Amino acid sequence: MLFDAEFWVAVAFVVFCGIAWKMGLFDQIIGGLDKRGERVRKELDEARRLREEAQAVLADYQRRRSEAEREAAEIVANARAEAEAAAAEGHARLNEFVARRTKAAETKIAQAEAQAAAEVRAAAAEAAVRVSETILREKVSGDAAQDLVRRSLGEVRTRLRA
Known part of the structure; x- marks a missing residue:
């Protein structure tokens, strides 16, 4: 053995081992392992902090995205309403x-009808005066008759035009 x-x-x-312990x-x-353990703990703490920050940024992004979607929906609704x-x-x-054009057209038609009716009345009055004048000239003669014809024709014209 x-x-x-x-x-x-x-x-x-x-x-x-004895020499290593004495020295x-x-x-x-052990100190190196403790330092390495401390460094790993710090890295884990840093990773945890970064993860929390990332979650906060993600939550902020999601909140902003939902607000943007809500605002976009409001904009679309407002645009649709407008x-x-x-x-x-x-x-x-x-x-x-x-309605204005129809009223204007109706007014023009009424004016045209009134004007046409007035022209027809005037033409009828003129024709009646000529016929009366012709008949009176054939039936009545002399200066008194001419004066009577003139007065009668003037009276007929004023009555027919009124």
Whole structure:
């Protein structure tokens, strides 16, 4: 057992551990591991902080997106309402325009009818005066008759034109 290789490896390992302990190598290894553990903890804390910030940014982005969607919906609704109002106003203006044009056309037609009726009356009066004048000239003669014809014709004209 003394000449066994495993025995001498075990003795060498114990001697090495003793020397390492005497020189403070274990303290350095433990200190290094503690520093590494602290660094890992800091990295984990930083990662946790970054994750929380990312969640806050995501929540802010989602809130802004929902607000933007709501505003877009309001804009669309307002535009639709304005378009409907403009269409209604245009329809009302068109109806008003048609009503004005119809009234103007009716007024012109009434004036034309009145003018035509007046022209027909004037033509009828003129024809009646000529016929009366012809008949009276044939039936009545002399200066007194001419004076009577003139007065009668003037009276007929004023009555027919009235």
